[in-house]
Amino acid sequence: MNAIELSGVDKTFGKVRALADLTLDVRAGELTALLGPNGAGKTTAISLMLGLAQPTRGSVRVLGEDPRRDAVRTGIGSMPQESAIPQALTVREAVTLFARLYPAPLAVNKALELAQLGDVAGRRAGALSGGQARRLAFALAVVGNPQVLFLDEPTTGMDAGSRQAFWAAVDGLKAAGRTILLTTHYLEEAERTADRVVVMNAGSILADGTPESLRGDVLTSRVRFTSDLVLAELQALPGVEAVSVDSRGHADLQTRQPEEVLRALFARNVAFSELEVGRASLEDAFLSLTATPKPDDTIRA
Structure with a gap:
C-alpha cells in the first residue's frame, strides 16, 4: 500500500x-x-x-x-x-x-x-x-x-x-x-x-x-594512504578509476577492486602510511548522480 x-x-x-x-x-x-x-x-x-x-x-x-x-x-x-x-x-x-x-x-x-x-x-x-x-x-x-x-x-x-x-x-x-x-x-x-x-x-x-x-551503482571502495607516489604512478595502479592527491601527499583512490590496488602496492614495495580502505558512501553516490563538481586535483583515470 x-x-x-x-x-x-x-x-x-x-x-x-x-x-x-x-x-x-x-x-x-x-x-x-x-x-x-x-x-x-x-x-x-x-x-x-x-x-x-x-x-x-x-x-x-x-x-x-x-x-x-x-x-x-x-x-x-x-x-x-x-x-x-x-x-x-x-x-x-x-x-x-x-x-x-x-x-x-x-x-x-x-x-x-x-x-x-x-x-x-x-x-x-x-x-x-x-x-x-x-x-x-x-x-x-x-x-x-x-x-x-x-x-x-x-x-x-x-x-x-x-x-x-x-x-x-x-x-x-x-x-x-x-x-x-x-x-x-x-x-x-x-x-x-x-x-x-x-x-x-x-x-x-x-x-x-x-x-x-x-x-553499488558507483565506485564501491575508496583507498586512502600517504606516500611519495606521484599522480601518474597512482593513476597507473590496477583498477583505479579516480585519483585525488593533496599537497601533503595524501592520496584518495576510488576503485571497484581495492584488493588489486593493495596487491600492486605491496608487490612494488611502495612505502606508505595512514592506510584506510572503505566502501563507497551514500554521499559518493549522491555526488556521482548529481554531477557535483569534483576538486580541481581529482583526475579521472
Missing part, C-alpha cells in the same frame, strides 16, 4: 518548471529519504504533498485522497526546516495547543518524552537553544499522532546526544507503522536510517533504491 502517490506531476512558476512529470510512490510504513541539491524540486514536491500548493498538471494523493482535505491533513505531521512557534508560550503550552487541533492526538507528556523536552517543558519557546527549538518542532509534528510524517532537515542545530535520541524516537515511530519522508543534507543520517533513497535533480527523479543499491 502506498501512503503517498504523485503521478505525472508538473509544477511551474511562470516560466520556471520546478517539477517535470514527477511520478513517485511512497510506501506505507517506510522511511524514505528524498535527497537532491538546492533547487532540485524537493521543497516544491513536499509542498504539494502537504496540500500547501496544487500541481500544474498531474495528481497528488496522500493516504489515498487529496492532501488539501481536512480529513487528510489531520493524518499528516510536518517538521519544517523553519518553524514559527509563538515565542511567549512555554514548551508545554505550545504542544498542548497543537494537540487540541487534532481528533486523536498523543498525550502531551508522550510527545514531550519523544522529543526529550520534559526538563524544559516550563521554559518559554523564545528562550530555547537552537537544538531545543528543533526538538520542539519535532514534538509539534508528532503530537497529532500522524500516519504520515514529514521531516525537513530535522537534526540541524542538535548536538550529538540529541541526534541519537531523535533517531531512536523516529525508529520507534517507524516500528509503529508510521510513514516517514525525510529530507536532509546529512547524508550519513539518510544512509543509516532510510529504507529507501530517492534522488532528485531539476524536478525529476535520478535514482530510486535502497542505500546499498545506490552505493
Whole structure:
C-alpha cells in the first residue's frame, strides 16, 4: 500500500518548471529519504504533498485522497526546516495547543518524552537553544499522532546526544507503522536510517533504491594512504578509476577492486602510511548522480 502517490506531476512558476512529470510512490510504513541539491524540486514536491500548493498538471494523493482535505491533513505531521512557534508560550503550552487541533492526538507528556523536552517543558519557546527549538518542532509534528510524517532537515542545530535520541524516537515511530519522508543534507543520517533513497535533480527523479543499491551503482571502495607516489604512478595502479592527491601527499583512490590496488602496492614495495580502505558512501553516490563538481586535483583515470 502506498501512503503517498504523485503521478505525472508538473509544477511551474511562470516560466520556471520546478517539477517535470514527477511520478513517485511512497510506501506505507517506510522511511524514505528524498535527497537532491538546492533547487532540485524537493521543497516544491513536499509542498504539494502537504496540500500547501496544487500541481500544474498531474495528481497528488496522500493516504489515498487529496492532501488539501481536512480529513487528510489531520493524518499528516510536518517538521519544517523553519518553524514559527509563538515565542511567549512555554514548551508545554505550545504542544498542548497543537494537540487540541487534532481528533486523536498523543498525550502531551508522550510527545514531550519523544522529543526529550520534559526538563524544559516550563521554559518559554523564545528562550530555547537552537537544538531545543528543533526538538520542539519535532514534538509539534508528532503530537497529532500522524500516519504520515514529514521531516525537513530535522537534526540541524542538535548536538550529538540529541541526534541519537531523535533517531531512536523516529525508529520507534517507524516500528509503529508510521510513514516517514525525510529530507536532509546529512547524508550519513539518510544512509543509516532510510529504507529507501530517492534522488532528485531539476524536478525529476535520478535514482530510486535502497542505500546499498545506490552505493553499488558507483565506485564501491575508496583507498586512502600517504606516500611519495606521484599522480601518474597512482593513476597507473590496477583498477583505479579516480585519483585525488593533496599537497601533503595524501592520496584518495576510488576503485571497484581495492584488493588489486593493495596487491600492486605491496608487490612494488611502495612505502606508505595512514592506510584506510572503505566502501563507497551514500554521499559518493549522491555526488556521482548529481554531477557535483569534483576538486580541481581529482583526475579521472
